[in-house]
Amino acid sequence: MGQTSVGDLRSRAAALQKDLDNKLFGQHLAKKIILNAVFGFINNPKPKKPLTLSLHGWTGTGKNFVSKIIAENIYEGGLNSDYVHLFVATLHFPHASNITLYKDQLQLWIRGNVSACARSIFIFDEMDKMHAGLIDAIKPFLDYYDLVDGVSYQKAIFIFLSNAGAERITDVALDFWRSGKQREDIKLKDIEHALSVSVFNNKNSGFWHSSLIDRNLIDYFVPFLPLEYKHLKMCIRVEMQSRGYETNEDIVSRVAEEMTFFPKEERVFSDKGCKTVFTKLDYYYDD
Known part of the structure; x- marks a missing residue:
């Protein structure tokens, strides 16, 4: 150093x-x-x-x-x-x-x-x-x-x-x-x-x-604040780009909607933040 x-x-x-x-x-x-x-x-x-x-x-x-x-x-x-x-x-x-x-x-x-x-x-x-x-x-x-x-x-x-x-x-x-x-x-x-x-x-x-x-x-x-739906979509887009994929808004929305949210009634914040976004994205590109 x-x-x-x-x-x-x-x-x-x-x-x-x-x-x-x-x-x-x-x-x-x-x-x-x-x-x-x-x-x-x-x-x-x-x-x-x-x-x-x-x-x-x-x-x-x-x-x-x-x-x-x-x-x-x-x-x-x-x-x-x-x-x-x-x-x-x-x-x-x-x-x-x-x-x-x-x-x-x-x-x-x-x-x-x-x-x-x-x-x-x-x-x-x-x-x-x-x-x-x-x-x-x-x-x-x-x-x-x-x-x-x-x-x-x-x-x-x-x-x-x-x-x-x-x-x-x-x-x-x-x-x-x-x-x-x-x-x-x-x-x-x-x-x-x-x-x-x-x-x-x-x-x-x-x-x-x-x-x-x-x-x-x-x-x-x-x-670090809990993440909202819109932030998950940002994470998904960046991950797509880092893998060299074209941004597909349909897939972005589908992956984000698969996540779970809290509190139970309002569903404002993501339970796991962006943690499992990357593995869920694999499902759409596994072929």
């Missing part, structure tokens, strides 16, 4: 905006927060602390997709880069009885990788399945320290992905819909505080009573 100039990082941040505009749908809040956070961080030669983003929302709303886009726009190879590290709670930290071992391993992994590359990216998926207390092991790396045991973590990026807090986000989105307001009128202040409190007090959030929240070490709680 030492050979990558700041100018190159800035150009990649600009490319991030294009990717989010063209590929992420129905997430005006997430798009704005991530653009501002990543732009500001990358363009700051001396950040006071690592950038920490906690992405919240239902499955299929774009959390994994956004972390992939961030990685791709900072490093060649994206998630496959040697400088991008993905931890999946159920895969890497499966047993509650081993939490002390996991804490030691996590600290060693992060210290080793940041020593090799100051701008390492760490992505923690399934935070809602993370054993309570485990994530606090990385608190020293997220705090406002110039050095921890001779290593600076201030240029690293930490991204947490979680379904925790999704109900609170949906409540706000549904209130706006029922009041006849545009979802684009939802502001971060309408959600962020309630979201952070909800995650802090949720025993199944991975952040239960976490010092990361208590000490304000999470820079942004990023809400």
Whole structure:
């Protein structure tokens, strides 16, 4: 990473905006927060602390997709880069009885990788399945320290992905819909505080009573809103284009209509977001 100039990082941040505009749908809040956070961080030669983003929302709303886009726009190879590290709670930290071992391993992994590359990216998926207390092991790396045991973590990026807090986000989105307001009128202040409190007090959030929240070490709680029918159609069109197909609006509508929606009466939001859109599309092109 030492050979990558700041100018190159800035150009990649600009490319991030294009990717989010063209590929992420129905997430005006997430798009704005991530653009501002990543732009500001990358363009700051001396950040006071690592950038920490906690992405919240239902499955299929774009959390994994956004972390992939961030990685791709900072490093060649994206998630496959040697400088991008993905931890999946159920895969890497499966047993509650081993939490002390996991804490030691996590600290060693992060210290080793940041020593090799100051701008390492760490992505923690399934935070809602993370054993309570485990994530606090990385608190020293997220705090406002110039050095921890001779290593600076201030240029690293930490991204947490979680379904925790999704109900609170949906409540706000549904209130706006029922009041006849545009979802684009939802502001971060309408959600962020309630979201952070909800995650802090949720025993199944991975952040239960976490010092990361208590000490304000999470820079942004990023809400991903539940997706509507029109957003599913946007996802389907992009997927068609990426496969080299002509956009067929009949198939777009048929695939979107096969999805299930909630609440039961109003059927406003997709149960699975864009998650299963891709496999449903296979059915129409399997020949």
